[in-house]
Amino acid sequence: MRQIAVIAGDGIGKEVIPAGIRVLSSVCDLEFHELGWGSDLYLRTGAMMPEDGLHVLEDFDAIYLGAVGVPEVPDHVTLWGLLLPIRKALELSVNVRPVNLLRGVRGPLAGRGPDDIDMLFIRENTEGEYSGAGGRVHTGTPLEVAVEVPVFTRAAIERTVRYAFDRARERSGSLTSVTKSNASRYTYVLWDEVVEDVHQEYADVVMDRVLVDAMAARMVLRPDAVDVVVGSNLFADILTDLGAALQGGLGLAASGNIDPTGRHPSLFEPVHGSAPDIAGKGVANPMGAILSGAMMLRHLGELSAAQRIEAAVAQVTERGDALTADLGGTASTAEVTDAVMAAVAA
Numbered sequence: 001m002r003q004i005a006v007i008a009g010d011g012i013g014k015e016v017i018p019a020g021i022r023v024l025s026s027v028c029d030l031e032f033h034e035l036g037w038g039s040d041l042y043l044r045t046g047a048m049m050p051e052d053g054l055h056v057l058e059d060f061d062a063i064y065l066g067a068v069g070v071p072e073v074p075d076h077v078t079l080w081g082l083l084l085p086i087r088k089a090l091e092l093s094v095n096v097r098p099v100n101l102l103r104g105v106r107g108p109l110a111g112r113g114p115d116d117i118d119m120l121f122i123r124e125n126t127e128g129e130y131s132g133a134g135g136r137v138h139t140g141t142p143l144e145v146a147v148e149v150p151v152f153t154r155a156a157i158e159r160t161v162r163y164a165f166d167r168a169r170e171r172s173g174s175l176t177s178v179t180k181s182n183a184s185r186y187t188y189v190l191w192d193e194v195v196e197d198v199h200q201e202y203a204d205v206v207m208d209r210v211l212v213d214a215m216a217a218r219m220v221l222r223p224d225a226v227d228v229v230v231g232s233n234l235f236a237d238i239l240t241d242l243g244a245a246l247q248g249g250l251g252l253a254a255s256g257n258i259d260p261t262g263r264h265p266s267l268f269e270p271v272h273g274s275a276p277d278i279a280g281k282g283v284a285n286p287m288g289a290i291l292s293g294a295m296m297l298r299h300l301g302e303l304s305a306a307q308r309i310e311a312a313v314a315q316v317t318e319r320g321d322a323l324t325a326d327l328g329g330t331a332s333t334a335e336v337t338d339a340v341m342a343a344v345a346a
């Protein structure tokens with residue numbers, strides 16, 4: 001039986017991941033192992049995960065993660081203590097973030113419906129502005145300086161872009177690469193060069209290059225013209241929050257952190273954070289976590305189980321009688337989960 005490492009983590013992660021596990025367990029034989037890592041562990045021990053944590057993860061077939069962050073600990077401490085080291089050490093080189101407006105969900109764009117919003121973002125997941133290169137000097141004095149250096153390597157850009165071209169081939173055959181290479185003199189210029197080089201191997205895919213500011217405008221003004229998009233760690237993170245808004249909110253957004261080589265377990269997580277404002281109230285939307293679980297099943301080769309879950313979530317949104325407050329409803333996390341499970345079973 002496939003072994004899944006579970007890191008529910010913090011805040012609403014502890015509510016939406018159990019919901020996802022209930023749904024996944026109803027369609028597939030999986031063994032889930034909650035590792036108990038996150039901010040509670042940090043507050044007890046000073047570490048977000050055990051010293052051998054990255055090694056421990058290697059023994060699993062996949063990782064199912066909820067959210068990271070609590071008000072008591074600075075965000076960069078929690079993120080750099082858990083999620084970012086996992087992405088880097090396990091070479092989860094691409095972050096796949098679909099953006100679909102489901103039937104029944106009211107998106108914010110007037111006159112735009114599910115047929116207009118169906119995008120796939122491929123985010124470079126290990127470097128760029130998230131490289132961790134930098135430092136601070138004269139700390140705590142008026143002369144204090146902080147330097148953060150974005151690092152871009154040809155190898156990381158190439159593996160991300162190649163993955164994106166492959167996805168474009170499976171979809172409409174078009175790919176948009178997002179940078180800010182007019183203002184950047186080195187890093188995004190290299191990115192453009194690598195994209196052009198890899199494009200030679202994908203002559204059947206139409207590729208265009210768009211600046212990140214223009215891409216934000218395009219997503220709002222012409223969402224129907226956006227299909228597969230590849231971008232750097234920071235840019236694609238920001239654009240996919242806009243994408244989540246276009247699909248009705250962060251509560252619906254799913255993602256997979258993938259090692260395309262298959263050498264390491266891939267990690268699946270809802271895009272949202274720990275949402276301390278609603279944590280513990282039982283009202284968080286579990287759909288992003290459930291759909292991330294479906295992505296995990298697809299990755300593990302359980303195609304029909306994944307499709308059943310995706311269809312069930314779509315049925316529940318279309319019916320509209322079991323939605324959490326972020327989608328205009330009054331249902332609890334448990335009630336939405338029950339509705340999805342009933343739709344899976346029907």
Ligand code: GGG
Pocket residue numbers: 065066067068069079237269270271272273274
């Ligand atoms: N779902 C995990 C989580 O808490 N994500 C929030 C976050 O800030 N993630 C960092 C990132 O994806 O860049």
